[in-house]
Amino acid sequence: EFNGGKSNHATVELVPLQGTTLNQFFQETEVIHSKIQLFQSSIAEVEQLFDKNLNSRANSETTKQLEDKTRETNNLSTEIYDRLRALTEANMKVRTKDEYDQRKLRTTTLSKQFKDAVSKLQNVQYQNGQKSKESVARQYRIANPGATDEDIRRLVEEDKSGAFSQQLLQQARGQQAVAALSSVQSRQNELQQLQESIVELAQLYKQLEHLISDQDLAFQQIEASVYNAHSDIEKADVLVGAALDDGIAARKKKWMVLGIVVLIIIIILIIGAAQDPLKFWLSALSEVAGSFRYITTDDSSTERLTIKGAFRDSIKLLQKIQATVQCQALDESKELRED
Template sequence: MSRDRLNDFNTGTEVISSKIQQFQANITEIDQLFTKNVSRPADAEGAKQLEEKTRTTNSLSTEIYDRLRALTESNRRVHTKEEYDRRKLRTSTLSKQFKDAVSRFQGMQYQNGQKSKDNIARQYRIANPNATEDDIGRLVDQDQGGAFSQQLLQQARGQQATAALNSVQNRQRELHSLQESVVELAALYQQLEHLISDQDVQFQEIEASVFRAGNDIEKADSLVGLALVDGKSARQKKWFALGIVVLIIIIILIIGAAQGWFKSAA
């Protein structure tokens, strides 16, 4: 049974490892798509592609976390030191790899959000060269596609200004999505922190249990050995006592023969 569990564990960790690699590849692709779209404000297809890739990557991150959590629960069935050692190393390695990948994704999305803010500010300055820093700050940090940006769009004059403000609105939606992504990834990172902490506690409990089981086996072996020694000693004592009895009988017979105890009466 233990060998079957270990095989299931190995299969499960291979799946998780493969999905973490896909997650890491998706992060790189998302960053490349974002960089490409920054230089193409009107690229609706590119924006859609970026949105879809981000959504599938977020779903993948949830799946990986759920698999790691299930793996953690399955570790409670460990009974041997061999299985414990293998599970601890593999589980800890995968959890750290995923945690590092989530941290990288979170940092990347935050940086891309800052780039989007810079882009919004730049586009707005094109539409309104007289804009104050307060106007830009309000547009970037507070409004994000609301009434203020609508008002600016209505006040825009000229084709370039209108195009720039349209680009501002597109970037505001993009920024909002990035900020949501950062919040979600921060929550996932915290969940991973708790999961890894739970794994450490669990493995300490498992290690203590396996150690106790090993000690119990050693004690049992020791008791069996003592029982065998005691049994052997008891048998030796029994044969020694029997030998003494036989010797006494022989001595009595010899003395009796010498004294004529066994001669027939004349």
């Protein structure tokens, strides 16, 4: 976190994002959106307090307000970043195109809003830094009218320990010079903290850009996953439809074969009924029963019967029954001759 430019990680209470449902997603985005709005308001307050502090000759109360608001703003920026990162991780669990589209639009919008706000804070911090440098230069020239540009540059850019300004303060003569150099020291400390804050804010901005890049990559992976799933579903539908069609065709074929065989058997029975021998009927019924069991079996080979095969088998059955009838007729003729 940023604490006046000093690294100090603040404790931020975050509710773990379960984030696998769309309702949870939208609830979290509403929280993030409200915090981004608060972050934008805090940036404006930081800017106002800095201008007020700059013109108040290092008023301790104003300085404290500025430090507190800066700390609050920086902590808020870190919390928003963490929430967006958690949201991105939760988005990786998406598996439907509709939810993917909704999440992508909302997450991208929030990330852009936050990135713009961080950029605004960067600009405010930079402008505040420039104003602080100008204030230090003015105060130093009051204390030392003969100061060179190199003295001012050294004071502003190189005197991070404050040793140079302390030396100038000890050498100062007159009440006005002492007051001016004391103000220079105060502004110099503020400037150093501000510069460190700018560096850390730049790091956050860089992390945010990486996060947005990761979001793009994540959404590309999700989009590919959703597309593949949709394609697999379409292929499965085609295969299921083909299987159903094959099943229907197989059942139709089975019943057609059965119908043809039954029809042929009926014809045979009608022809054989003219002679009406008892042995004929018993033999025919026996052959029909065997054929019927063969046709109605669930064996996989029977499922592959063709109409042509049915005709062939039916003709064989007819020939077998005719042969039986002829044999019976010959037996009866022999019996008659013997008598």
